[in-house]
Amino acid sequence: MLQRATPGHVFTKIISTGSYLPDKILTNDDLSKFVDTSDEWIRSRSGIQSRHIAADGEETSDLAVMAAKRALDGAGLAATDIDLIVVATTTPDVVFPSTACIVQDKLGAKNAAAFDIQAVCSGFVYSLAVVDKMVASGAYKNVLVIGAEVYSRIVNWKDRGTCVLFGDGAGAVVLTQSKEPGILATKLHADGSRRSILNVPGHVRNGVVYGDPYVHMDGPAVFKMAVQVMADVCNETLAMANLTASDIDWLVPHQANVRIIDATGKRLGVSPDKTIVTVQGQGNTSAASIPLALDTAARDGRIKAGQLVQTVGVGGGFTWGSALLRW
Ligand code: UT7
Numbered sequence: 001m002l003q004r005a006t007p008g009h010v011f012t013k014i015i016s017t018g019s020y021l022p023d024k025i026l027t028n029d030d031l032s033k034f035v036d037t038s039d040e041w042i043r044s045r046s047g048i049q050s051r052h053i054a055a056d057g058e059e060t061s062d063l064a065v066m067a068a069k070r071a072l073d074g075a076g077l078a079a080t081d082i083d084l085i086v087v088a089t090t091t092p093d094v095v096f097p098s099t100a101c102i103v104q105d106k107l108g109a110k111n112a113a114a115f116d117i118q119a120v121c122s123g124f125v126y127s128l129a130v131v132d133k134m135v136a137s138g139a140y141k142n143v144l145v146i147g148a149e150v151y152s153r154i155v156n157w158k159d160r161g162t163c164v165l166f167g168d169g170a171g172a173v174v175l176t177q178s179k180e181p182g183i184l185a186t187k188l189h190a191d192g193s194r195r196s197i198l199n200v201p202g203h204v205r206n207g208v209v210y211g212d213p214y215v216h217m218d219g220p221a222v223f224k225m226a227v228q229v230m231a232d233v234c235n236e237t238l239a240m241a242n243l244t245a246s247d248i249d250w251l252v253p254h255q256a257n258v259r260i261i262d263a264t265g266k267r268l269g270v271s272p273d274k275t276i277v278t279v280q281g282q283g284n285t286s287a288a289s290i291p292l293a294l295d296t297a298a299r300d301g302r303i304k305a306g307q308l309v310q311t312v313g314v315g316g317g318f319t320w321g322s323a324l325l326r327w
Pocket of ligand 1: 036037038041042045046121160161162164198217218219220221222223226254256257260284286314315316
């Protein structure tokens, strides 16, 4: 949906970012000691060099709380100033309550409503689109959106086709009502008929796990689909805001694979020096990857106030979407 600047219009704006990566780093060489792979294969096929792995007992909500605290510090807000928490995750702490409710408790954000969004690697962009409507309507003022994942617990460490690609981490943003443009346009898509190419088929029924509880992926099919849809959805949001790819200051795509990121940049017409890439040191952190990349680039001074930032996500479902931001 497009947000127009009419008198009295309330925009939703990101005012700060935060992120957290677990201490433990697993390099490609570490991996090659227990899986039939090599640093050369992983680097050349994905660009990934290392990833972070959560400690035993470190839950998705713990990663989310660390990222959220850093974002709150940056915004100069207390946890009690937040009136809504949305957590995008595919690796919730438990079946229920939502990870967002656990985060609300751990943060002491007692004035906040809380819920999770499950759209796999598109979860952060889906969350921005939903929260934008809730803030722009005037119903919510200060919102935390967090992408947080512990994929290390849902990958099969014996499957070299998937385990080398993923990592754990969390990224958070604080959004607030603003008279200045913030989120300019969002567009979401899904194609459930393509769900077989990326999924975790296992599920709990009557106390028993049925099906394989690990990530299954048809890598080449996901690769092809991702490259097809990412540039297209970016162009959709650009058109909604009467802008073109040449207006983009920073492309912040889902961090799955440098080859997908490069191909998306090429199709869109955005050069590599305007693209934020963090996958090399983090792997694919699913819903956490875009807010982790935003935090990295905002903190190191690349993304500056007033710039046009194009975020785009793609993942299981199949889901994809884009949120075009004025920073
Ligand atoms: O958030 C979205 C989630 N996922 C993605 O974005 C992933 C999308 N897909 C990809 O990034 C790529 O398809 C991969 C990186 C997963 C794989 O790259 P590829 O160039 O598509 O390789 P492939 O799957 O076609 O496999 C090529 C070969 C195969 O061997 P054969 O059959 O040619 O002998 C695989 O068995 O590479 C083999 N292989 C490996 N070799 C060493 C697969 N995984 C590994 C590995 N180490 N880890």
